[in-house]
Amino acid sequence: MGKYMMKSLLQMIPVLFFISLIVFILVRVTGDPVALMLPETATEDDRQVLTVALGLDKPLYTQYAIFITSAIQGDFGNSFHYGQSALPLVLERLPASFELAAAAMVLAIVIAVPLGIWSAVKRNTFADLLISGVSVIGKAMPNFWMGIMLILLFSVTLGYFPVSGRGGITHLVLPAVTLAVGLAAQMTRLIRSNMLEILNQDYIRTARSKGLIELIVVGKHAFRNGLIPVVTIMSLQFTSLIGGTLITETVFAWPGLGQLLVTSVNNHDMAIVQAAVFVIAIIVILGNLLTDLVYRFLDPRIKYN
Amino acid sequence: MVQKSETPALSLPSNGQEINGQQNRYLRLLKLLLRSKTGTVGAVLVLIVILVAIFAPLLATHDPAELDPLLRLKPPMWMDGGSLDYLLGTDNLGRDIYSRILYGAQISLIVGIGAVLVSGAIGAVLGLISGYYGKWVDALIMRVADSFLAIPTILLMLVVLAVVGPGLMTLIFVIGITNWVTYARVVRGEVLSLKERDFVKAAKAVGSTNGRILFKHILPNVVSSFIIISGMNVATTIILEASLSFLGLGIKPPLVSWGGMLSDGRQYMATSWWVATFPGIAITVTVLGVIFLGDWLRDVLDPRMKAKG
Numbered sequence: 001m002g003k004y005m006m007k008s009l010l011q012m013i014p015v016l017f018f019i020s021l022i023v024f025i026l027v028r029v030t031g032d033p034v035a036l037m038l039p040e041t042a043t044e045d046d047r048q049v050l051t052v053a054l055g056l057d058k059p060l061y062t063q064y065a066i067f068i069t070s071a072i073q074g075d076f077g078n079s080f081h082y083g084q085s086a087l088p089l090v091l092e093r094l095p096a097s098f099e100l101a102a103a104a105m106v107l108a109i110v111i112a113v114p115l116g117i118w119s120a121v122k123r124n125t126f127a128d129l130l131i132s133g134v135s136v137i138g139k140a141m142p143n144f145w146m147g148i149m150l151i152l153l154f155s156v157t158l159g160y161f162p163v164s165g166r167g168g169i170t171h172l173v174l175p176a177v178t179l180a181v182g183l184a185a186q187m188t189r190l191i192r193s194n195m196l197e198i199l200n201q202d203y204i205r206t207a208r209s210k211g212l213i214e215l216i217v218v219g220k221h222a223f224r225n226g227l228i229p230v231v232t233i234m235s236l237q238f239t240s241l242i243g244g245t246l247i248t249e250t251v252f253a254w255p256g257l258g259q260l261l262v263t264s265v266n267n268h269d270m271a272i273v274q275a276a277v278f279v280i281a282i283i284v285i286l287g288n289l290l291t292d293l294v295y296r297f298l299d300p301r302i303k304y305n
Numbered sequence: 306m307v308q309k310s311e312t313p314a315l316s317l318p319s320n321g322q323e324i325n326g327q328q329n330r331y332l333r334l335l336k337l338l339l340r341s342k343t344g345t346v347g348a349v350l351v352l353i354v355i356l357v358a359i360f361a362p363l364l365a366t367h368d369p370a371e372l373d374p375l376l377r378l379k380p381p382m383w384m385d386g387g388s389l390d391y392l393l394g395t396d397n398l399g400r401d402i403y404s405r406i407l408y409g410a411q412i413s414l415i416v417g418i419g420a421v422l423v424s425g426a427i428g429a430v431l432g433l434i435s436g437y438y439g440k441w442v443d444a445l446i447m448r449v450a451d452s453f454l455a456i457p458t459i460l461l462m463l464v465v466l467a468v469v470g471p472g473l474m475t476l477i478f479v480i481g482i483t484n485w486v487t488y489a490r491v492v493r494g495e496v497l498s499l500k501e502r503d504f505v506k507a508a509k510a511v512g513s514t515n516g517r518i519l520f521k522h523i524l525p526n527v528v529s530s531f532i533i534i535s536g537m538n539v540a541t542t543i544i545l546e547a548s549l550s551f552l553g554l555g556i557k558p559p560l561v562s563w564g565g566m567l568s569d570g571r572q573y574m575a576t577s578w579w580v581a582t583f584p585g586i587a588i589t590v591t592v593l594g595v596i597f598l599g600d601w602l603r604d605v606l607d608p609r610m611k612a613k614g
Contacts, residue, residue, distance in 0.1 A: 014452075015448075022464075136596060136597075139592075140589050140593040140596055141589045141592075142547050142548060142564075142589070142592075144547075144548060144551050144564075145581070145584075145589070148567065148570075149585065151574060239454070242457045243459040246457075247548050247551070250552060251571075262463070268467060273467060277460060284456065
């Protein structure tokens with residue numbers, strides 16, 4: 001297992017290298033980095049000074065070498081908007097994003113697991129149709145619209161929850177629900193189809209014919225194996241979860257990484273954009289590694305190789 | 306009976322019964338469609354959206370960009386203060402929401418279909434090359450694909466749009482270029498098994514060039530997977546376009562995007578719920594239609610995938 005982890009961590013390097021290349025090319029080659037980094041009121045002299053200061057008069061490969069060496073040391077340059085080093089600004093937003101993402105994930109699991117199992121067990125009944133119908137709608141609804149509608153109903157009209165910002169648990173409810181609905185919709189559908197497949201297997205028939213009560217057959221025999229694909233789905237949704245937080249945070253003015261990134265993109269604050277892209281990419285890769293390990297733990301048939 | 310590759314439902318009829326066969330084929334497809342309730346609903350919804358997009362200039366009651374400061378935030382017709390002139394009310398600049406929703410359908414479809422064609426073309430070519438040539442070409446393409454998977458697509462798009470700036474064509478290409486990975490992976494997988502089949506070996510034996518084998522013999526056999534992925538992709542692309550326009554990085558005025566309308570309506574939620582509500586319904590209904598139709602297409606084109614949901 002240690003060897004496997006080592007190998008997976010080493011495999012991160014080419015991926016991160018590739019991402020660094022994309023970010024570098026995008027920022028340095030397609031646009032005018034000086035124009036992107038300076039406010040619109042800058043003079044020609046400012047431009048000259050910045051060009052030399054950024055090393056943009058050097059050849060491209062030298063620029064990339066400089067960029068990557070400082071990136072490895074965590075130096076993505078200064079944010080012109082905040083006037084500080086970019087990486088700490090990005091890192092200090094992480095806890096808020098984690099809080100939101102974790103709450104949404106837990107909520108999605110709590111909703112999706114029972115619903116998915118129930119609709120598989122009660123296949124083709126009214127309950128199943130209802131659950132399937134609702135989850136398709138949940139999938140079709142853009143989550144930022146969902147967020148706006150929740151604010152409209154629960155904050156503006158009923159006044160139960162605050163409209164935006166981060167604070168106590170009441171602040172967390174609406175953004176977490178917004179993010180969770182899309183996830184839960186997808187999970188429910190997948191859990192249902194996996195459980196359907198499992199409930200048709202021989203060992204379930206055996207368990208039933210032994211006279212076990214349905215609760216144990218479903219809860220113990222079927223669910224254990226039904227969990228494996230759930231973990232895979234979770235790993236696949238990890239990336240979409242992070243994508244979802246970008247928008248949800250903007251809707252609810254949640255002070256997380258996503259909101260910082262969207263504002264920075266609008267401000268052309270490229271130092272922060274670069275730092276944020278790297279941090280998110282590392283989180284996604286580590287998250288995938290983690291789910292991969294859980295997956296192998298749940299299904300010992302999968303070998304570490 | 307529809308089965309992949311052996312008796313393709315969508316194969317071209319032989320020359321003798323061209324016209325009759327052609328008619329039968331469409332009739333058979335229509336019958337199959339009507340047999341599925343969700344498929345029918347999906348097809349009807351998608352058809353409505355397409356018709357609305359095409360005939361928007363005829364159906365609209367106002368110019369979608371026409372401003373009227375005197376008529377700001379008028380409620381829909383069935384509410385107090387609403388009028389028949391503005392069926393779904395007006396937005397913060399006095400623009401007619403009903404007309405804007407009709408025109409928004411155009412953008413949604415153009416971006417949805419355009420981006421899927423771009424990503425499909427890139428993904429299919431890379432998948433064909435990767436699967437057929439194997440070795441280092443395959444390794445390289447698949448590593449690049451992995452890297453794309455490691456970054457949430459919306460993040461990549463944000464970065465590109467931050468540099469390039471928003472716009473319709475930019476949006477189509479940016480979404481297209483970031484979404485090719487699924488196509489490449491699925492096509493590659495199919496090519497791996499197809500290239501071991503006898504008809505490919507036979508083509509090789511008679512001296513066909515690699516290009517001819519790839520595009521004439523292998524490509525037609527991956528078409529159904531291609532259509533299946535495209536159905537799903539159109540749905541996600543429509544949501545992506547709306548999301549990016551919502552963030553102010555997608556479609557810019559005077560073009561109308563449902564996502565942009567939502568973002569306009571956000572500030573006026575407390576007093577005028579309709580501004581942000583109707584565009585959202587439009588997106589949800591459209592995406593729902595595409596999902597239903599896509600699911601049905603998948604069931605018809607690849608019955609093996611039916612159980613997998």
